[in-house]
Amino acid sequence: xxxMGGSGKFWLIAGCVWTATPSVHGYPGAPTAPVSDEARTExxxxxxxxxxxxxxxxxxxxxxxxxxAWELTGSPAVLYNLGLVQLSxxxxxxxxxxxxxxxxxxxxxxxxxxxARALAAQQKARARIGTVVLVPKLPEASTPDQLVGxxxxxxxxxxxxxxxxxxxxxGSGKHAVGLVAPGHxxxxxxxxxxxxxxxxxxxxxxxxxxxxxxxxxxxxxxAAAVAVDGGFVGNSPLGKGLAPTPGKHTLEAKRPGYSxxxxxxVVGADTTTQASLTLAEDAAAIKVLGARAVVTPSxxxxxxxxxxxxxxxxxxxxxxxxxxxxxxxxGFLPTTRGFSLVAGETATIKVTLIPTPETLAAxxxxxxxxxxWGFVGLGSGVLLATLGGVLFFPGRALQTDIDTxxxxxxxxxxxxxxxxxxxxxxxxxxxxxxxxEADRSTARWKxxxxxxxxxxxxxxxxxxxxxxxxxxxxxxxxxxxxxxxLGWVGVSLAF
Numbered sequence: 001x002x003x004m005g006g007s008g009k010f011w012l013i014a015g016c017v018w019t020a021t022p023s024v025h026g027y028p029g030a031p032t033a034p035v036s037d038e039a040r041t042e043x044x045x046x047x048x049x050x051x052x053x054x055x056x057x058x059x060x061x062x063x064x065x066x067x068x069a070w071e072l073t074g075s076p077a078v079l080y081n082l083g084l085v086q087l088s089x090x091x092x093x094x095x096x097x098x099x100x101x102x103x104x105x106x107x108x109x110x111x112x113x114x115x116a117r118a119l120a121a122q123q124k125a126r127a128r129i130g131t132v133v134l135v136p137k138l139p140e141a142s143t144p145d146q147l148v149g150x151x152x153x154x155x156x157x158x159x160x161x162x163x164x165x166x167x168x169x170x171g172s173g174k175h176a177v178g179l180v181a182p183g184h185x186x187x188x189x190x191x192x193x194x195x196x197x198x199x200x201x202x203x204x205x206x207x208x209x210x211x212x213x214x215x216x217x218x219x220x221x222x223a224a225a226v227a228v229d230g231g232f233v234g235n236s237p238l239g240k241g242l243a244p245t246p247g248k249h250t251l252e253a254k255r256p257g258y259s260x261x262x263x264x265x266v267v268g269a270d271t272t273t274q275a276s277l278t279l280a281e282d283a284a285a286i287k288v289l290g291a292r293a294v295v296t297p298s299x300x301x302x303x304x305x306x307x308x309x310x311x312x313x314x315x316x317x318x319x320x321x322x323x324x325x326x327x328x329x330x331g332f333l334p335t336t337r338g339f340s341l342v343a344g345e346t347a348t349i350k351v352t353l354i355p356t357p358e359t360l361a362a363x364x365x366x367x368x369x370x371x372x373w374g375f376v377g378l379g380s381g382v383l384l385a386t387l388g389g390v391l392f393f394p395g396r397a398l399q400t401d402i403d404t405x406x407x408x409x410x411x412x413x414x415x416x417x418x419x420x421x422x423x424x425x426x427x428x429x430x431x432x433x434x435x436x437e438a439d440r441s442t443a444r445w446k447x448x449x450x451x452x453x454x455x456x457x458x459x460x461x462x463x464x465x466x467x468x469x470x471x472x473x474x475x476x477x478x479x480x481x482x483x484x485x486l487g488w489v490g491v492s493l494a495f
Contacts, residue, residue: 027082027101029067030074043073050081052479053337056350059088060338076102076109080118087121092171096125130193132168132177137204139184146183153178153188155234156226156242167198176233179203186212186243190232208245211270216241217251220278221307222322222338224255241272253277257285257319281319291320291341295327298352302329315346327351331359355477363472370471377464381457388453395446402439409436 031039050065063085069078083098099122103115110118132154136147150162155176159168168177172195178188184205193199217226219236226233228249233242236253246269252262258279265275293316295304304311305326306318320343328334332353339349355363409432 027070027079027098029071031071035073039072043069043075043078046072047075047078047081050085052352054085056352057339057347058337059085063089076105080110080114083118084121087125090128090171092125092128093169096122096129096169099125126196128172128195129169130172130195131198132170132175132191132193133198133200134164134168134177134179135200135202136162136179136181137202139205139207141207142184142205147181150179150181151243153180156238157234158240174232176231177201178233179205180212180243181205184208185245188228188231188233210246212243213246213267213269214241214272215244215249215265215267216272216274218274218276219253219261220276221255221258222324224253224258224277224279226277227252227254251275251277253279255279255319255321257289257291257321258282286317286319289320289343291318291343292316292346293318293323293339293341294346294348295325296348296350297327297329298350299329299332302327302332302351302353325349325351327353329353331356352479360477363477366472367474370467371474374464374467374471377460377462377467379464381459381461381464383457384453384460385457388450388455388457390450391446392450392454395443395448395450398439398443399447402436402443405432405439406436409433 035043046065046069050062050069053059053065054062063082066078066082066085069075070082079098079102083095083102086092086095086098099118102110103118103122108115134152136150138144138147147162151158152160152162152164152168153176154168154170156178162179162181170193172193174190174192176188176190178186180186185208187203187205189201189203191199191201215228217236217238219226219238222236224236226236226238228242228244228251230250230252244267246267248264248266250262250264252260254260259282261277261279263275263277265273267273293306293311294314295306295311295316297304306316306323308324308326318341320341322338322340324336324338326334326336332355335351335353337351339347341347409429
């Protein structure tokens with residue numbers, strides 16, 4: 001699939017869309033009050049975070065960030081991106097709703113290239129949307145007003161209340177549509193809808209005494225086809241729950257690459273019944289389908305779970321289709337995200353773990369410690385070594401000079417030497433000896449004081465270098481640090 005924005009980067013539009021009071025929006029979730037500075041700042045951060053997540057291949061997490069940014073700001077930039085992300089996930093109806101609204105805004109917030117992309121994305125979405133017209137048929141003992149407020153379902157999720165203001169818009173493919181009316185048995189029908197086509201579904205309701213129950217079905221993997229008593233009711237996850245007639249029911253879940261799972265439940269009137277279905281991977285089917293996943297966490301020795309099961313090894317054979325990945329490591333926030341595999345292909349999933357505040361603080365403290373004491377060691381070492389050199393090397397040179405002068409003086413002291421010619425001895429000899437002794441004391445002091453300073457300075461220099469070289473990377477967490485990785489966003493962004 002083509003990355004959002006073509007280049008995969010954000011595009012810029014005027015920052016005024018963040019500061020303006022949002023107008024009335026048709027796309028759900030927008031703020032109805034003026035946007036505060038705090039909400040605007042958080043919205044920009046979430047928009048930037050959505051880009052990073054989408055670049056990692058986590059469109060579901062990117063959608064969650066964009067949805068929150070939309071609730072905070074009502075920004076056209078966010079709405080545009082919502083449409084593109086929904087499109088990348090194959091959620092054609094939601095994509096069309098977002099793109100239709102942003103294209104209708106006045107003044108136009110889009111540049112020509114973005115408008116062209118939005119129109120193309122809208123056309124692509126609409127080509128994959130069909131409509132379903134429900135035609136309820138009541139039994140003779142019922143009256144039309146009993147249908148008012150009845151729940152209309154699509155794939156196990158409430159899509160509206162009767163009477164509907166317009167036909168149901170659904171993505172092309174197989175769906176389960178339902179009608180749950182008080183005093184009548186819940187009714188569901190399986191339909192196959194083609195893009196840009198309309199399907200009419202007759203819903204013949206049957207009177208029922210007593211109240212219906214609620215059935216909440218949990219399936220271990222997403223995108224499994226769930227059937228109740230052989231009738232398709234939707235793909236997992238099913239949302240809030242089903243409303244079957246009281247009594248015994250058989251549940252079944254199927255998905256390619258897994259062994260089917262089934263169970264029998266008894267649903268009571270006006271009660272909620274929980275049921276779970278666990279699908280086991282079919283090794284033989286996986287071998288034929290050949291989908292593989294390579295998970296590369298940003299932190300070594302991370303715990304990796306896919307669909308609730310620990311996974312080890314660089315290459316993991318998996319059934320094709322959507323999966324749920326969870327990566328955790330002590331000191332980091334656990335990351336849960338969805339990903340999808342294609343039969344015969346290998347997907348590489350990169351996961352960037354975000355450090356906890358405690359880990360970030362410890363990292364910063366370690367960086368500060370190594371930097372501070374490393375530079376202190378370097379500075380102190382240079383200072384001591386310089387002072388030691390100023391003392392030691394002149395002292396050594398003086399010692400060499402004294403040795404030369406001492407050898408000459410010893411010749412003067414020999415019999416028949418200069419110091420023994422004449423009576424009394426030459427007074428120069430005594431002065432020379434005193435000078436040699438004074439210079440020798442000075443040389444010894446300089447060497448004695450300079451050598452420890454040289455050694456100490458060298459040790460401090462080495463310690464400073466070691467501290468700087470062994471310290472943690474100061475920029476290791478910049479990409480996930482809000483004030484660095486996200487806080488630079490200054491205008492409305494989109495990708």
